[in-house]
Amino acid sequence: MKPLGDVLRRIHLVEPERPPGYEPPLAPAPTCAICNDAGYLRRDVPTSHPSFGKLFPCDCKVREQNERRSNELGRLSNLDAFTAHTFDDFDGSIPGVQDALQSARDYADNPDGWLFLSGGVGTGKTHLAIAIAKDRLERFPMSNILFLVVPDLLDHLRATFDPNRGVSYDERFEQIRRADLLILDDLGTENTTPWAREKLFQIINHRYNERSATVVTSNHDVYEIEDRIRSRLLDQRLTTTVQIDAEDFRRPAWLPAPRPRGRR
Numbered sequence: 001m002k003p004l005g006d007v008l009r010r011i012h013l014v015e016p017e018r019p020p021g022y023e024p025p026l027a028p029a030p031t032c033a034i035c036n037d038a039g040y041l042r043r044d045v046p047t048s049h050p051s052f053g054k055l056f057p058c059d060c061k062v063r064e065q066n067e068r069r070s071n072e073l074g075r076l077s078n079l080d081a082f083t084a085h086t087f088d089d090f091d092g093s094i095p096g097v098q099d100a101l102q103s104a105r106d107y108a109d110n111p112d113g114w115l116f117l118s119g120g121v122g123t124g125k126t127h128l129a130i131a132i133a134k135d136r137l138e139r140f141p142m143s144n145i146l147f148l149v150v151p152d153l154l155d156h157l158r159a160t161f162d163p164n165r166g167v168s169y170d171e172r173f174e175q176i177r178r179a180d181l182l183i184l185d186d187l188g189t190e191n192t193t194p195w196a197r198e199k200l201f202q203i204i205n206h207r208y209n210e211r212s213a214t215v216v217t218s219n220h221d222v223y224e225i226e227d228r229i230r231s232r233l234l235d236q237r238l239t240t241t242v243q244i245d246a247e248d249f250r251r252p253a254w255l256p257a258p259r260p261r262g263r264r
């Protein structure tokens with residue numbers, strides 16, 4: 001048989017014996033003086049008030065959630081992979097790109113509505129789209145900006161159906177739908193399932209209805225883009241469209257330029 005005091009101490013019901021003069025360590029001071037690190041607050045309102053007894057996130061919690069979202073979107077966007085895709089790195093001397101460069105700069109200054117960058121392969125659309133994201137992030141590091149190549153976006157959504165991925169489909173879908181600025185690179189005739197096409201439409205339609213800042217690039221003839229997406233994309237009340245008529249900067253000089261595309 002053990003003495004009762006030892007048994008209770010073992011299960012932490014009584015304070016352990018301390019040497020004489022022992023000072024218990026002070027609890028660390030809270031980081032947030034408003035909520036004492038609880039993260040949530042109750043408003044001081046009378047019992048009849050609709051907010052009585054309800055918990056509201058403290059500013060520190062809102063900041064923390066925003067920072068987490070921003071980091072998560074940064075990880076998905078993977079913009080660090082594009083080291084030389086800033087406005088300063090963009091060669092504005094190439095004929096046909098000046099308007100696009102100016103429009104992209106204007107949009108980065110004030111991302112209101114949608115910007116649609118259309119043009120052939122290798123005309124700098126992706127560079128400009130990434131430069132917008134980088135410029136915004138430099139000015140507002142905690143912005144919720146998401147850059148996604150459209151086929152990758154659909155892969156990300158499909159992957160969330162894998163329970164081992166740690167993020168639910170609903171969470172991912174909401175992150176994409178609600179990003180402060182969404183950049184969809186390489187929109188085209190998505191060679192994918194009806195399910196994925198429907199999801200892409202839902203994202204685009206939500207952002208259209210909310211007038212959320214969105215940049216879209218495409219090297220496809222707009223008439224190849226699905227009707228209901230195209231009609232929203234080309235809505236002049238929302239979208240600034242920039243057609244880049246430049247040569248493919250990757251095309252070797254010996255290769256003749258492709259013939260202009262016609263409408264179907």
Ligand SMILES: [Zn+2]
Nearest residue numbers: 032035058060
């Ligand atoms: Zn707080």
